[in-house]
Amino acid sequence: MFEARLPQGDLLKKILEAVKDLVTDANFDCSSTGISLQAMDSSHVSLVSLLMRADGFDHFRCDRNISIGLNLLAMSKVVRCVGNNDAVTMKADDNGDLVTLMFESQDGSKVSDWQLRGLDIDSERLGIPSTDYSSVVTMPSAEFARICRDLSVIGDTVVITTTKEGVTFASKGELGTGKIALRQSAAIDDDADSPGVSIELQEPVSQSFALRYLSFFTKATPLAPTVTISMSNGVPLVVEYPVGDMGHIRFYLAPKVEDDA
Amino acid sequence: MFEARLPQGDLLKKILEAVKDLVTDANFDCSSTGISLQAMDSSHVSLVSLLMRADGFDHFRCDRNISIGLNLLAMSKVVRCVGNNDAVTMKADDNGDLVTLMFESQDGSKVSDWQLRGLDIDSERLGIPSTDYSSVVTMPSAEFARICRDLSVIGDTVVITTTKEGVTFASKGELGTGKIALRQSAAIDDDADSPGVSIELQEPVSQSFALRYLSFFTKATPLAPTVTISMSNGVPLVVEYPVGDMGHIRFYLAPKVEDDA
Amino acid sequence: MFEARLPQGDLLKKILEAVKDLVTDANFDCSSTGISLQAMDSSHVSLVSLLMRADGFDHFRCDRNISIGLNLLAMSKVVRCVGNNDAVTMKADDNGDLVTLMFESQDGSKVSDWQLRGLDIDSERLGIPSTDYSSVVTMPSAEFARICRDLSVIGDTVVITTTKEGVTFASKGELGTGKIALRQSAAIDDDADSPGVSIELQEPVSQSFALRYLSFFTKATPLAPTVTISMSNGVPLVVEYPVGDMGHIRFYLAPKVEDDA
Numbered sequence: 001m002f003e004a005r006l007p008q009g010d011l012l013k014k015i016l017e018a019v020k021d022l023v024t025d026a027n028f029d030c031s032s033t034g035i036s037l038q039a040m041d042s043s044h045v046s047l048v049s050l051l052m053r054a055d056g057f058d059h060f061r062c063d064r065n066i067s068i069g070l071n072l073l074a075m076s077k078v079v080r081c082v083g084n085n086d087a088v089t090m091k092a093d094d095n096g097d098l099v100t101l102m103f104e105s106q107d108g109s110k111v112s113d114w115q116l117r118g119l120d121i122d123s124e125r126l127g128i129p130s131t132d133y134s135s136v137v138t139m140p141s142a143e144f145a146r147i148c149r150d151l152s153v154i155g156d157t158v159v160i161t162t163t164k165e166g167v168t169f170a171s172k173g174e175l176g177t178g179k180i181a182l183r184q185s186a187a188i189d190d191d192a193d194s195p196g197v198s199i200e201l202q203e204p205v206s207q208s209f210a211l212r213y214l215s216f217f218t219k220a221t222p223l224a225p226t227v228t229i230s231m232s233n234g235v236p237l238v239v240e241y242p243v244g245d246m247g248h249i250r251f252y253l254a255p256k257v258e259d260d261a
Numbered sequence: 262m263f264e265a266r267l268p269q270g271d272l273l274k275k276i277l278e279a280v281k282d283l284v285t286d287a288n289f290d291c292s293s294t295g296i297s298l299q300a301m302d303s304s305h306v307s308l309v310s311l312l313m314r315a316d317g318f319d320h321f322r323c324d325r326n327i328s329i330g331l332n333l334l335a336m337s338k339v340v341r342c343v344g345n346n347d348a349v350t351m352k353a354d355d356n357g358d359l360v361t362l363m364f365e366s367q368d369g370s371k372v373s374d375w376q377l378r379g380l381d382i383d384s385e386r387l388g389i390p391s392t393d394y395s396s397v398v399t400m401p402s403a404e405f406a407r408i409c410r411d412l413s414v415i416g417d418t419v420v421i422t423t424t425k426e427g428v429t430f431a432s433k434g435e436l437g438t439g440k441i442a443l444r445q446s447a448a449i450d451d452d453a454d455s456p457g458v459s460i461e462l463q464e465p466v467s468q469s470f471a472l473r474y475l476s477f478f479t480k481a482t483p484l485a486p487t488v489t490i491s492m493s494n495g496v497p498l499v500v501e502y503p504v505g506d507m508g509h510i511r512f513y514l515a516p517k518v519e520d521d522a
Numbered sequence: 523m524f525e526a527r528l529p530q531g532d533l534l535k536k537i538l539e540a541v542k543d544l545v546t547d548a549n550f551d552c553s554s555t556g557i558s559l560q561a562m563d564s565s566h567v568s569l570v571s572l573l574m575r576a577d578g579f580d581h582f583r584c585d586r587n588i589s590i591g592l593n594l595l596a597m598s599k600v601v602r603c604v605g606n607n608d609a610v611t612m613k614a615d616d617n618g619d620l621v622t623l624m625f626e627s628q629d630g631s632k633v634s635d636w637q638l639r640g641l642d643i644d645s646e647r648l649g650i651p652s653t654d655y656s657s658v659v660t661m662p663s664a665e666f667a668r669i670c671r672d673l674s675v676i677g678d679t680v681v682i683t684t685t686k687e688g689v690t691f692a693s694k695g696e697l698g699t700g701k702i703a704l705r706q707s708a709a710i711d712d713d714a715d716s717p718g719v720s721i722e723l724q725e726p727v728s729q730s731f732a733l734r735y736l737s738f739f740t741k742a743t744p745l746a747p748t749v750t751i752s753m754s755n756g757v758p759l760v761v762e763y764p765v766g767d768m769g770h771i772r773f774y775l776a777p778k779v780e781d782d783a
Binding site: 081108110112113115116 | 404411415438440442444457458
């Protein structure tokens with residue numbers, strides 16, 4: 001038996017909004033340590049990896065490891081019905097055939113029960129090697145979303161370049177060219193209202209990526225005020241958003257090899 | 262001659278928004294006691310009944326009974342031009358051929374006159390028997406609208422069930438099932454900010470209804486913070502929204518006979 | 523070499539929003555006194571005329587007169603990326619082949635460079651005779667936009683009529699007729715919050731105009747809280763919005779000759 005209760009149900013809503021357009025079917029892999037999900041997008045270009053640790057739930061019970069396969073679009077439709085301050089409980093029987101989502105309003109006056117059929121999804125879990133990245137950029141998530149949107153006006157590829165001074169995002173296309181430069185904030189104070197731009201630079205990186213996928217990733221923007229972008233030459237970049245204090249959602253995307261940006 | 266002046270013109274705007282998608286042409290029946298309207302929706306499944314009592318107008322003159330036939334979609338387009346604090350005056354000549362709507366801004370600096378051609382609409386007025394309903398649920402109108410919208414994700418029929426404890430709304434479909442339970446508020450205090458859920462229960466009721474029509478009815482939500490849903494087994498339910506202090510708009514819908522919800 | 527820096531970049535954004543649906547390609551004519559643009563709409567019915575004086579820029583350098591031809595839709599897509607408090611710098615080489623727009627955030631932490639290809643646009647500059655208009659109406663720009671929108675429900679032509687008392691806008695069509703009357707404000711105080719309606723009347727005017735074009739003009743509404751409408755019988759009306767303190771945007775539209783409104 002699996003049962004987990006998340007006091008801030010809107011976290012689940014934001015997670016589903018972040019992945020539903022990228023991934024159709026996926027397994028929620030539940031164990032005593034928490035819930036994880038790993039899936040390629042439907043064109044097998046990018047990879048999503050979600051982690052929600054057990055200690056972030058106010059109740060978590062998982063008698064034995066179980067994979068709950070769900071259609072994420074269907075699940076997102078149901079999860080969109082979560083009220084802003086609702087708690088969400090996920091339940092599944094031992095074979096994961098029937099999945100229950102229960103939403104409770106804070107004062108307990110409204111309770112909804114939703115049952116979805118579990119799916120049998122073949123999936124191979126990729127080992128993602130932990131990497132030391134040459135450049136790790138932390139920046140406001142809304143700014144990253146805006147840059148992806150703005151550059152999409154110009155082209156479909158972005159060249160991200162890091163230096164000691166900052167990070168630039170550049171694109172070109174029929175209309176012309178666009179280049180956006182962010183300077184590393186002189187001092188990153190802990191002002192949560194306006195998180196700055198910080199760069200941990202072991203060596204400079206310059207890589208091209210498909211804007212279409214980066215834009216998909218930015219659907220996770222409501223999850224957190226900051227996003228972390230990790231890059232090394234020749235390996236996939238990682239775009240990471242924290243999920244409350246309990247985990248993260250990570251998107252991986254390989255650089256474009258041709259230098260046609 | 263008919264002439265009636267409504268100080269809160271936005272009431273008329275909200276009424277038209279509530280009925281324009283359900284009913285195409287309808288007669289406004291004017292008498293010395295007020296204005297009423299009764300119409301079937303275009304597929305003859307549900308019935309709308311509007312009452313605006315004469316005493317709710319700050320000027321009301323109706324020399325003899327008159328039926329003003331109007332295309333509600335055309336009227337709603339004009340009424341959408343009412344400013345938020347405008348007063349609205351409706352006028353008609355004795356045969357109802359020409360209908361004037363006059364909107365006046367509060368300070369009188371802006372006056373608009375709109376003339377619509379009256380229509381000759383055949384309509385039979387149904388006698389609606391006044392019924393003692395087994396269950397009368399009063400609840401926040403926005404909550405009712407949200408439940409109809411949320412369950413539409415799952416199915417096209419809702420089973421509404423009342424008990425002493427509360428009321429449940431349930432649906433099922435290809436994705437799975439959904440059931441939303443509202444508990445009767447322990448104490449219904451007169452806190453207009455958060456009206457609770459109250460149930461007058463003579464006997465429990467469980468009936469199936471088409472969500473499509475209930476969703477149409479919830480277009481009246483802006484009219485009032487609360488809605489009243491009256492049900493008895495085997496008779497149409499009534500969904501009622503007050504119209505200021507001057508009347509109401511009621512929607513009638515027969516239950517689905519097959520138990521296919 | 524041409525280079526001009528505008529501290530309030532959102533002015534440029536609002537200007538582009540105002541003209542991009544009306545005019546496709548246009549020349550920005552730059553001289554030591556400032557920037558001007560004159561263009562017919564694509565169906566050659568109305569005329570747009572923009573003026574931005576050099577003294578409204580905080581840096582302005584124009585070594586020799588130059589015409590910078592741009593596709594306004596492409597430019598508006600780029601200019602939409604201007605942040606709310608960004609400064610915008612326009613640059614061009616001497617033949618206007620390459621145009622650079624640079625946006626800088628207030629604290630200098632974000633700088634974007636956009637390059638657009640300049641176009642070679644044939645255009646004849648019309649001399650617009652300065653006219654003494656019989657009636658000049660100054661009114662809230664949002665009210666004018668609303669009137670154009672509201673009357674579009676009824677018809678496609680508006681008759682604008684001025685008298686000593688005020689100004690009326692009337693239309694008719696299949697649904698019926700609509701007439702909106704604005705009374706001249708008793709006293710035009712300098713309350714910028716609610717600018718009133720004022721009319722300088724040398725003689726009354728009554729002229730018909732195509733609502734479609736007036737509605738296009740009202741896309742300039744965000745530029746300013748008031749709009750000035752100047753009319754004389756038999757000559758084009760002028761709809762003018764100020765551009766900050768540095769100039770204006772004017773739209774010219776000839777009256778409809780047939781009296782079919």
